[in-house]
């Protein structure tokens with residue numbers, strides 16, 4: 482089965498972590514990924530670390546797509562980053578609003594991701610391929626599901642080339658989102674974001690924070706396994722592989738893996754799917 486795949490990393494906090502991530506990225510190269518993406522802390526909180534790991538990864542194989550967020554940041558800061566990335570020959574970005582820490586107030590000069598997309602297009606024309614975030618189960622702060630879909634369509638209409646979804650475990654929510662975009666005249670690729678199930682408690686905490694639903698039966702089974710991490714991993718692998726199989730059968734254009742900077746859990750999914758790489762989305 483051929484399909485483009487990509488992997489997401491977060492910038493490590495230490496030099497040891499950065500070295501480890503470079504090793505993991507080298508292992509992932511064997512899957513011939515479409516690209517690696519690197520997250521960016523809202524308000525510029527990981528600016529230096531993101532720049533550093535992007536620079537270390539750049540030119541080592543798969544293209545790098547840095548994430549860029551706008552909330553709490555200035556146009557001047559964002560313009561600097563665009564200049565840096567252009568100078569490094571990077572031509573793809575993931576453009577996000579970001580989430581400010583609760584103690585930080587003030588939305589900054591570009592309050593929504595759509596504003597960021599407009600700003601990038603105004604500054605750099607068509608130079609960058611821009612991916613934006615999409616939420617099959619609705620962004621937790623959205624006023625309504627319909628408005629969240631409208632806002633996603635606005636990001637495409639502002640110049641986004643593709644979207645990557647928040648992770649989800651219900652394939653129907655992805656297909657429904659795709660239909661909602663078609664109804665709004667959007668035919669750009671919507672890449673499915675896939676989260677491996679590694680630790681039950683981390684997954685539940687993360688899902689609760691970002692509004693991704695863990696179906697009740699999955700929560701219950703994870704609870705039953707308690708501290709039995711081998712059973713959690715085996716069950717998680719089965720669940721996520723079946724999810725990917727349904728998405729592939731339904732025509733998903735690409736899979737984007739939230740690697741959590743770990744090789745084995747994501748590699749096990751790709752091995753089980755028997756995926757070979759194909760062209761860029």
Ligand code: FAD
Pocket residue numbers: 519520521522523548549550575576577578579580592593594595613614615620621622623624628629632636645646647648674
């Ligand atoms: P937006 O599209 O701006 O939407 C944010 C909220 O505002 C939504 O509820 C939307 O419905 C609402 N909205 C949009 N436009 C309007 C409007 N005109 N009026 C009123 N309401 C509006 N976060 C990071 O900090 N760094 C990262 O690197 C990062 N990477 C991510 C990668 C992916 C693939 C995904 C799915 C998420 C990522 N996030 C990241 C998390 C993301 O920043 C948060 O989910 C954030 O809360 C929303 O970002 P957004 O780009 O979707 O925002």
